[in-house]
Amino acid sequence: MGSELERAFPRLAQEGYEITSPRDHSYNCIAWAAGDTTRWWWPTDQSYWPPGLASRETVEAFVELFRGMGYERCDDTSLEAGWEKIAIYAREGNRPTHAARQLPDGTWTSKLGRDVDITHGSLEALHSGVYGDPVVIMRRRRGSAIPSPQGRPS
Amino acid sequence: MSLATLQIWSFPVESLSEESVGLAATIRRLFEFGRERGAPTSLTEAESASWCQVLASRFYSLAKTWQEETRYVSSVHDMVLHPAYQQIIGMGREALPFLFRELKRQPDHWFWALHAITGEDPVPSEDKGNLEKMTRRWLRWAAANGWIANGQ
Numbered sequence: 001m002g003s004e005l006e007r008a009f010p011r012l013a014q015e016g017y018e019i020t021s022p023r024d025h026s027y028n029c030i031a032w033a034a035g036d037t038t039r040w041w042w043p044t045d046q047s048y049w050p051p052g053l054a055s056r057e058t059v060e061a062f063v064e065l066f067r068g069m070g071y072e073r074c075d076d077t078s079l080e081a082g083w084e085k086i087a088i089y090a091r092e093g094n095r096p097t098h099a100a101r102q103l104p105d106g107t108w109t110s111k112l113g114r115d116v117d118i119t120h121g122s123l124e125a126l127h128s129g130v131y132g133d134p135v136v137i138m139r140r141r142r143g144s145a146i147p148s149p150q151g152r153p154s
Numbered sequence: 155m156s157l158a159t160l161q162i163w164s165f166p167v168e169s170l171s172e173e174s175v176g177l178a179a180t181i182r183r184l185f186e187f188g189r190e191r192g193a194p195t196s197l198t199e200a201e202s203a204s205w206c207q208v209l210a211s212r213f214y215s216l217a218k219t220w221q222e223e224t225r226y227v228s229s230v231h232d233m234v235l236h237p238a239y240q241q242i243i244g245m246g247r248e249a250l251p252f253l254f255r256e257l258k259r260q261p262d263h264w265f266w267a268l269h270a271i272t273g274e275d276p277v278p279s280e281d282k283g284n285l286e287k288m289t290r291r292w293l294r295w296a297a298a299n300g301w302i303a304n305g306q
Contacts, residue, residue, distance in 0.1 A: 025260065044230045046269065
C-alpha cells in the first residue's frame with residue numbers, strides 16, 4: 001500500500017504521512033473536505049453537486065462550492081488559531097483535481113480518489129502528475145456548520 | 155461464415171492481439187446483425203463460448219487497468235476519459251453483462267459507461283453521487299430489461 005502511494009506521490013514519504021482509513025469507493029476528496037462520507041462530489045450528471053451551483057469543472061466553480069460552506073479565499077497555508085482551511089489542487093492551471101482540509105494540529109487530511117484517507121504534513125506532499133499543485137487556499141471559522149447532513153462532522 | 159472468422163474465435167484468448175480482438179468484435183457485431191435478420195449461421199456453442207472468453211478477457215483486462223490507473227483520481231471526467239474506460243464503452247452492449255457483474259461485486263463509477271451504451275439513466279437526481287443507491291437503481295434496471303435474472 002505504502003509503496004504504491006509513494007510511487008504515485010513521490011514527495012509523500014519525505015514530507016510524512018499516515019493512512020487513516022481503509023479504501024472506500026463511497027466518497028471522494030471533495031466530499032471529505034465538505035464532511036460528507038456518503039457521496040461522490042463532482043460537477044457531472046453522474047455525481048453529486050449541490051443544486052444551484054454552476055456544474056463546471058473549473059477552479060472558480062470549486063471556489064464557489066466552498067464559499068457556499070462559509071469559506072473565504074486567503075493566501076496563507078499555515079495554521080491559524082480558530083480557522084479551518086481547505087486547499088484546492090489543479091492541473092493545467094484551471095482543472096481542479098483534488099481538495100485537502102487542514103486539521104487542528106496544522107496537518108492536512110485528504111481522501112485519495114477511491115483509495116484511502118491520509119494525513120500529510122504539507123500540501124506539497126501531494127504534488128504529482130495526478131493532482132498538480134494547490135492553487136487556492138480558503139478558510140472559515142472553526143465550528144462553522146457544514147451543510148452535509150449525512151456526513152461525519154469534520 | 156469464413157474460415158478466417160472461425161479461426162479468430164478459436165484462438166486462445168491470450169494469443170489474441172488487441173487488433174484481433176477488435177476485429178473479432180466487429181465480425182461478431184456483423185454476425186449478430188445478420189442473425190437478428192434471419193440470416194443462416196454456422197456458429198457453434200463452442201465458438202460462442204470461445205467468443206465469450208475473448209470478451210471477458212478483454213473487459214476484465216481493461217477494467218483492471220482502469221481501476222489501477224485511476225485509483226487516486228477524484229475527477230469523474232478524468233476517470234471516464236481514461237483510454238481503458240473508453241475502450242469498454244467502445245465494446246458496446248457486449249460489455250453490459252460484465253459491467254453489471256462488476257457493479258454487483260463492487261459499486262464503482264460504471265454509470266457513465268452504462269448511460270453511454272444504453273442511452274438510459276435510471277438514477278433520480280436525489281441519488282446521484284451515492285454509489286450504493288446508483289448501483290441498486292442500475293441493477294434493478296438490468297433485471298427489468300433482461301440483462302440479469304430477477305432477484306440477482
